[in-house]
Amino acid sequence: MPRKQNHRGDSLKTTLNINGRSQTVDCTGDTPLLYALRNDLGLNGPKFGCGMAQCGACTVHLDGAAARSCVTPVSAAVGMRITTVEGLGREGQPHPVQAAFIAEQAGQCGYCLSGMVMSAAALLRDNPDPSDADIRAALNGNLCRCGSHVRILRAVKRAAAAMKQEAA
Structure with missing residues (x-):
């Protein structure tokens, strides 16, 4: 079965640590992390606002530091702990x-x-x-x-x- 392709080239399966769990996404390394979170994993907490890291609607944590996921390529997040608002607290026990x-x-x-x-x-x-x-x-x-x-x-x-x- 051929891999999905897009205008930027072949997509690759990439494993990310998101909210304490290993998750695999199928995208190119330059795909914005925001797209992988929302489109591939259904994590809709981070929002697309401006796409230029100027509004903060897409903010997530990378190894505990606030980062704009709209301008962070998936490849830059490999090996980091990614936390979205969905993973900040626990069910019934918000942060x-x-x-x-x-x-x-x-x-x-x-x-x-x-x-x-x-x-x-x-x-x-x-x-x-x-x-x-x-x-x-x-x-x-x-x-x-x-x-x-x-x-x-x-x-x-x-x-x-x-x-x-x-x-x-």
């Missing part, structure tokens, strides 16, 4: 950032929410006690057109407090 965004009703349309949550979680992993300026800087590359920025800031602060309490 503290997810729980805080829900409690603060930080999302309206929800399009930016996945990227905001992933960026906030990466921030809090590296800086458990961020200032308002730290939060703004970490979320600066995530666009929200609904204007729920104040609630988003409150949610990140709530998550930081919850994570400190869990660690104590």
